[in-house]
Amino acid sequence: MSEPRPLERDSLYVLLRPLQPEEPNDGMFHWELLITDASGTAARHHWVRVHSSYHVPEKYVCEPNLPASVLTRTARGAMYVLYAKVPGFIGVPAGFDFGKETDRLFAGAKAHTSYLQNKQKQMNCRTWIRGILGAWEREGAVRLSDGVLSFTEAVWKIAYEASLEHFLLHGDFECWIVEDVDDRAAKVNVADVTEQFKEVADLQRPLSELQERDGYHFLNSTGCR
Secondary structure, three states, X not given: OOOOOEOOOOOEEEEEEEOOOOOHHXXXXXXXXXXXXXOOEEEEEEEEEOOXXXXXXXXXXXXXXXXXXXXXXXXXXXXXXXXXXXXXXXXXXXXXXXXXXXXXXXOOHHHOOOHHHHHHOOOOXXXXXXXXXXXXXHHOOOOOOXXXXXXXXXXHHHHHHHHHHHHHHHOOOOOEEEOOHHHHHOOOOHHHHHHHHHHHHOOOOOHHHHHHHHHOOOOOOOOOO
């Protein structure tokens, strides 16, 4: 077994893992935040469904006291495809409360009774992360050259390429660690990536279908559904 790959301390990462491992071309991912501290400990934060049923609503979950190293799989075997470092992170703003900020971002979520109701109101893991990063950007806690929307679209592009390339060539996923998201995303042409692997994967769905599938806009979006 290979040694765990350490992450930079006092850093912030966005983690993505495919929602549909059997269909890596779908471009659908679960999004999480991982914060590492100076002591080599990490905490994972995400908006997540805590039950397998789609009729149970999601909620904010914090998983503290994790090692500050790359976790390639979750406890249930789901595979991460990307650890994307957030630039200019100087620390969680003083007094910041994830729970309170989640209530502000997703006002009304507590009245919902299912994941599907949340989804209809654009309450999902990616919009949650956009909201958190947006709040921190306003506080000066992160520095994103082109804003939160552009950054998360760049992260998605890289994860899409990663999930296609390794799954279709090797039959499983490999976790990429990307330190410079803008630089790496600039090298990704989503249409070219899709065409490159279309024959291998027998992908027949047009890109326009991927754009709207499950409510995820396909680049240049103004937000997730």
